[in-house]
Amino acid sequence: MQILSPELLKNIFKAQKESSLFGKWITLKNIENLFLKYQEAFEIKHLGFSEQERPIYKLKIGKGKKKILLWSQMHGNESTGTKALFDIFNCFSTCSDNEFKIILKECTLVFIPMLNPDGSQAYTRVNANNVDLNRDAVNRVAKESNLLRDTLEEFNPQFCFNLHDQRTIFGVEGTKNPATISFLAPSEEETRALTKGRIQTMDVIVAMNRLLQKLIPDFVGRYTDEFYPTATGDNFQKLGYNTILIESGHFPDDYQREIAREHTFYAIIQGLYHIATSDNFNDYESYFTIPNNTKIFYDVIHRYSISKEDVAYQYIDEIMNDQLVSKLNKVDEKDQKLKFGHNEIVFESKKH
Helix, strand or coil: CCCCCHHHHHHHHHHHCCCCCCCCCCCHHHHHHHHHHHCCCCEEEEEEECCCCCEEEEEEECCCCEEEEEECCCCCCCCHHHHHHHHHHHHHHHCCCHHHHHHHHHEEEEEECCCCHHHHHHCCCCCCCCCCHHHCCCCCCCHHHHHHHHHHHHHCCCEEEEEEECCCCEEECCCCCECCEEEECCCCCCCCCCCHHHHHHHHHHHHHHHHHHHHCCCCEEECCCCCCCCCHHHHHHHCCCEEEEEEECCCCCCCCCHHHHHHHHHHHHHHHHHHHHCCCCCCCHHHHHCCEEEECEEEEEEECCCHHHCEEEEEEEEEECCEEEEEEEECCCCCCCCCEEEEEEECCCCCC
């Protein structure tokens, strides 16, 4: 298992980061003009339209036998993976590093950088018809779900990368750290059996985690593998398409998800390189040593000398006057002593 040099990746990211993309609200308008600069390196096609007739694109590159499908923003308000993909597009367009040449020689890559442009515009999880695309893998009532499934079946990938964001509430079990990146090898059915496909998926996650532990040790978690009968990853895994879920999360003071973006970039590059350079995908045991995600955080906690008086708050994001605004919302929970705040403010006891 070859783990890439962290210093090499840091230098590449610094040089290739797509500076026009910043923050959490990334829409089709932000990315559409960027496709122009990738026309020489990538095959760019229009897949179809969203429910509100916004175009959905795919980009293809590489000539190798190993096929990999990657998509982002099936939840419109989860854009960290999208930013990381455009950083990767810059790499494949201009980088001369041997690692990228190897990936393109051994692999054929297809990207759908924004599956849910309607939800992205409105900054919502769901599409324009209030459908959660990540729970629409069976009924496929949404146009966007059908475009993804059609691409999957036509391309027939060996591996898929399903890119999401997770809330700031998640931490790494056994630590006081937020879960900046979390991984999941989805289950194929309720018993969560270790099928060949899941083992292969875990093997790739092991490689990504080994790299990240050199960069952000103890900030990586493992998402619950509870089986969701209508979920995209679970169903793709069940259909025989090894699906790697990456959840980009919080890092201290990183509310714009720029540090999470950087480490999502590192994880994806390591995953692609590992697939490109490996023939056997059976090194899976240490997947289970990745600590669980656990809900241990609030964004702000007001601490008092009497702990039962503590008050917790979470940010709620909404679009106001064409701007993304984050507002603190009081959490209706009485006991905060076993929780942590990303920011904690200590007060004297409340006066009664």
